[in-house]
Amino acid sequence: MITLLKRYWDIFRKPAVHYSLGFLTMGGFIAGIIFWGGFNTALEKTNTESFCISCHEMKDNVYKELMSTAHFSNGSGVRATCPDCHVPHEWTNKIARKMQASKEVWGKVFGTINTREKFENKRLELAQHEWARLKANDSLECRNCHNFEYMDFTQQSPRASVQHSTALAKGEKTCIDCHKGIAHQLPDMSEVEGWQ
């Protein structure tokens, strides 16, 4: 085994004899474009709503629930898709989230939530993951569209403007602390702090 690895290492570290430097650099460059481009294209493909709802777990549960909310249907026709809220937009965080998502592939393969009952039983755990993520990044995915700096408090309801100009402005609270369950139904909240 060691000798086999050593032989390949020797081949790897020797300069090329038959190929020109130009061929190797150009070849490396083109191969780089193909592989990197392919990787990014595949990544972007998994970052679309149609990809998410190609699984019935998403289509029949969370997507269906989203459809009746303001984030799907509203007067202005602007809407949020799954990855807008559930995948970070910035590259490094996006890759980190995509690596975490390998767990979701596992779940799909082994049918962790392949019925409505299973999904409902697991809903609290799944929701808590998302709440924790949004709490940790100060509701970044909300803020990608809803910018606190440009909120006109006079346009908000009295309750909303009070909360936004105090707790949110001071950073004591973040969006997800109050706006749980705005895009999907909530799990059984009897064990969740602030909902008893």
Add this chain to the structure above:
Amino acid sequence: MKNRFKKFCISGFALLSVTVSILVIAEENIASLRQDTPLNAVNESPAPLQNASNKDIKRGRSYPMQPPVIPHKIDNYQLDLKVNKCLSCHSRTQIEESQAPMVSVTHFMDRDGNFLADVSPRRYFCKQCHVTQIERSNLIENNFIDIQHLLSK
């Protein structure tokens, strides 16, 4: 024998006609929400729902024992066996943080008058009694006078 049967028939008929006439009169006098609209009349589609008032200004009552109305929007508020969005602000444990009016203490009583530690299950579904309002002029005039004003007259 024949006479008795005749008498029986006559009294029976009289009783029947009286019952029928009472029923007819009663039917005419019963006040119902449909009033004179026949049951088979085709309903017109109702006007589209309007946005609920969201001013957070409490309103006085419009009839005796009226449950307080909701002065804000409750669109998409989840209220089922798993979640009670209303109580996430109006419950006794949450009002300190939310500064919302607390659910009335009567709502902690069961039907035998025993006070429970939490909102009684029969009071759990808030929207059964408490409703939102829309900003509109009254369809009919309300001549309800609250008891305090009535006593001072």
